[in-house]
Amino acid sequence: MRKLIYSLIICLMAVTGKSSAQEGKSEYLFNDFQKSLIYYKDGRVFSVKVNYNLARNAFMFIDENDNNNIKLFAEPDMVRTLKIDNRIFQLNSKGLAQEHLNQEPYLAVTYRGKSRPEGKQVGYGGRSETASVDSYSSIQSGGHSYNLETEKIILADVEKRYTIKKNKKQKQFQSSKQFLKLYPKEQEETIKAYIKSNKINFDEPQQVLQLVKYAEAL
Template sequence: MKRILLFCLICIMPSGIVAQIDSTQFLLQHFENGHVYYKDGRVFNVPLNYSLLIKKFLFRDKYDKNNIKEFSEPDMVATIKIGERIFLPTKDGATEVLQKDPPIFVQYRGSLKWEGKQVGYGGRSETSAVDSYSSFQSGSTMHKLETEKLILTRIDKIFRIERKGKQYRFINEKQFLKAFPNYKNELKKYADDNKIDFNDIDNVLQIYNYASALK
């Protein structure tokens, strides 16, 4: 009980509505065991996931009927570790530390669309009014949360690196090359020869490490 009180958690919604949050709205396929590291030294072990819909890390509280909850002190969270993956809860959303040396990070953003409501003759409308809502509390503020089924169409990856004291963000080859203007032609050839896909994390790490080693 003390563990729960110290964690200071807020329940997002009653258990009867949890099923309406479709798993496709999350970064991970399932809630996975992870550790939450607080700036004051507290560490908690709970099943975690990241909601691409409301852009928050959430957890299942096994002491409270597995209800989905959010942290009441998000500013106190330093890092979140899920398996071997390390995340930083930044103001822009979930940011994963892909590599420490040379450092590179990736931020995840979900592109979601309404599945649509049933309309006449068995069709669906994506523009029909949404009339099913729930809410969750964050601090003293209540927020509405649409509970119509959403479909995750894609997850955008926004990479961040630092070079010569300047930060660069990129999602494609053109933006990446701006960080290495002196090696633009060489890196473009490398990307073509190795069929680098800038939506693939391993591919991005490959070309970034190659570029960082250039003298």
Template sequence: MKTSIYLIIASIYISIGLKAQEQQKRFFFKNFQNTYVYYKDGRNFCIPANYDLIKGSFIFIDKQDRDMLKLFDEQDKISKIKIGERIFLSSRFGPTEIVQTEPEFKVYYKPRLLDIGKSGGYGITSNTSATRSYSHMTSYGGNIKSLDKETKYVHEIEKVYIIQKGNKEKRFSTSKQFLKLYSKNKNELQEYITKNQIDFNTIMQVLELYNYTEKMAQ
């Protein structure tokens, strides 16, 4: 009998842990944080917010309306979003962070979504709130949007680096893609990558590589 009770309690804790894990995967930040939102027309405000990787949208907690989660209005008119010392651009494909302005270096956090039904035993169901349960989301402009039960979860987040090369925007996420952009200095850069053990999942290491490459090209 005691063994059965322990097994039930253990299964409950596992279930809670998996839901918490899924919740963290759904939202870009672990917690909702005070966020400064700047619109291109001069409007700005500060509000607790996060990025919903599944919905592809910055969302905020409306303290004036029962802590409801809501979408920012007119996201295409947002100039930038500042969270702490970090600055992001609004994007429905995933958040894009401005890491350096000169030379410009940005990181696009690309979520890879998988179908829960094909997760191969991932074993969780969708949880739609980071703060409290809710059955719908309301846009900042007032239009109610249904929040369907999610059939996907965030399996991983790929870092895609964005740079300016000439007048064109270039993207890369691997050493092979990076070296292709700087084919004239491929051998020297490959040596630098190997010597310094550059990990393309570590933003600051890739930034150092990029700055080294730009100085070499001058």
């Protein structure tokens, strides 16, 4: 397992956790680290506790064989699927977490955290937006020494981009306006009425799934 991970220990709990709390948002997709199965493209399977760090846009895992340190996967491009409880994730071409919500009709959602440096403290309670290196971590593993610069960052927002399949082509949307454009003009008012009566929130993937099922059944 040690060959499959970065030996860099990410001090996220002390660094990003404190700053993210200032915005009232959790830096992680899940409330805590979840028991998961990680399937690699070459057939390897690993059981670890993982969470998706939205401030870093990366899956992190707890290495129980190394003092429960939080680490990054060393070969993210080799990860085929992550099964977290009854949820299925993959990494898209940009390395972002993409959750498969339904097969027929197809629906997936990609999570992308938008963050910014906390910045250095300036006079009169202000704060500079210049990126500020907060601390340094240095460890040794396998005879090699690694240095990691970490800076305090704030999770400002989480973007959810949905993907469906129309005429065997993938189409994306984030809002009701974008969603309505994917369907025939004669269905627009019917779908719009469903969105309004059911108070569909496009930040809630399960609500969007119900909307897609309804629209595809028309």
